[in-house]
Amino acid sequence: MRKVFIPETQAELFDIIACNPKSRMFAGGTDLLVKLRSGQFDSDDLVSLERIDELKGVEDYGDEVFIGACTTHSALIADPVIQMHFPVLVKALRVLGSPQIRNMGTIGGNIVTASPAGDTLPPLYLLEADLELKTKDSSRLVGIKDFIKGPGRNDLAPGEILARVRLRKCPAYNLQHYEKVGQRNSLAISIVSLAAVLNVSDKGIITEVRFSWGSAGPTVITCKEAEAVLAGRPVSNESLEKAARLARKAVKPIADVRASAEYRRQVSGNLILRIQGLLNGSGDSIQFAD
Numbered sequence: 001m002r003k004v005f006i007p008e009t010q011a012e013l014f015d016i017i018a019c020n021p022k023s024r025m026f027a028g029g030t031d032l033l034v035k036l037r038s039g040q041f042d043s044d045d046l047v048s049l050e051r052i053d054e055l056k057g058v059e060d061y062g063d064e065v066f067i068g069a070c071t072t073h074s075a076l077i078a079d080p081v082i083q084m085h086f087p088v089l090v091k092a093l094r095v096l097g098s099p100q101i102r103n104m105g106t107i108g109g110n111i112v113t114a115s116p117a118g119d120t121l122p123p124l125y126l127l128e129a130d131l132e133l134k135t136k137d138s139s140r141l142v143g144i145k146d147f148i149k150g151p152g153r154n155d156l157a158p159g160e161i162l163a164r165v166r167l168r169k170c171p172a173y174n175l176q177h178y179e180k181v182g183q184r185n186s187l188a189i190s191i192v193s194l195a196a197v198l199n200v201s202d203k204g205i206i207t208e209v210r211f212s213w214g215s216a217g218p219t220v221i222t223c224k225e226a227e228a229v230l231a232g233r234p235v236s237n238e239s240l241e242k243a244a245r246l247a248r249k250a251v252k253p254i255a256d257v258r259a260s261a262e263y264r265r266q267v268s269g270n271l272i273l274r275i276q277g278l279l280n281g282s283g284d285s286i287q288f289a290d
């Protein structure tokens, strides 16, 4: 019969992993338990991370913020430090799954799952998140781009856990935006998503701009060329159209039950065109309503 271990400290966790090397850990279980029940994989024993307080919460160290891997999406949405410094992440978390999924699911589970549709990934790429990976005796920091190796593949070594996510506070952007196109408004896995951060000067010149797309390739897609045609210029329909064309070239979408590759390609560019409306205040608000 399968055993479920419920350690309360990291030290206990590492001892359990050492004695049960084939065990699988889970945090909220919204990915792992679903896959287990549907027979997508078989596992020996399970290890719950749910009671390990050291892996939860947000720590503000001034220039840097550390997020415990087992912090739930709901806890992050409600956290004042995350709201203040990383609105693009909060916007993505707000459209991740349903309230129940956000209450159970964790940022660490979303990252380790490495799904091309994972909603936290495009913002974490833009924010250049580093991941603290730990074993009983070692700790290393890996950039998110190096951690995600492909759909469902990551850089975790056997016996290693994702302990914390490190974010550096960035200069305040005028616009932090996340938009997800899905088949319906709630509980939809994205067909394509765009995370965007921009700074626009008083004179209307874009001084900084970064984009990243989810569900548009095997991992998160970025496009320096699209950013370059916008940076240093006033926002205009013409430059946004150019950027959208470059984005459509950069993405590497697949066709699946949710959408064709061509539809994903078109939408990836179209999402950039909405920036004009967002800056004029006619689209999604830059500030949070609540």
Ligand SMILES: Cc1cc2nc3c(=O)[nH]c(=O)nc-3n(C[C@H](O)[C@H](O)[C@H](O)COP(=O)(O)OP(=O)(O)OC[C@H]3O[C@@H](n4cnc5c(N)ncnc54)[C@H](O)[C@@H]3O)c2cc1C
Pocket: 024, 025, 026, 027, 028, 029, 030, 031, 032, 033, 034, 049, 069, 070, 095, 096, 097, 098, 101, 104, 105, 106, 107, 108, 109, 110, 111, 112, 113, 117, 118, 119, 120, 156, 160, 161, 162, 163, 187, 188, 189, 190
């Ligand atoms: C109905 C439904 C709707 C969903 N909608 C969305 C959605 O809109 N957007 C989206 O992005 N996702 C969605 N998901 C997927 C899922 O809810 C999220 O990916 C969630 O963040 C996973 O977190 P978790 O803590 O539940 O992961 P778990 O299921 O606990 O774990 C997932 C994987 O990560 C590993 N893991 C977890 N924590 C750690 C750690 N600290 N160190 C090492 N390995 C770890 C586990 O071993 C497992 O392999 C949905 C799932 C369901 C069932």
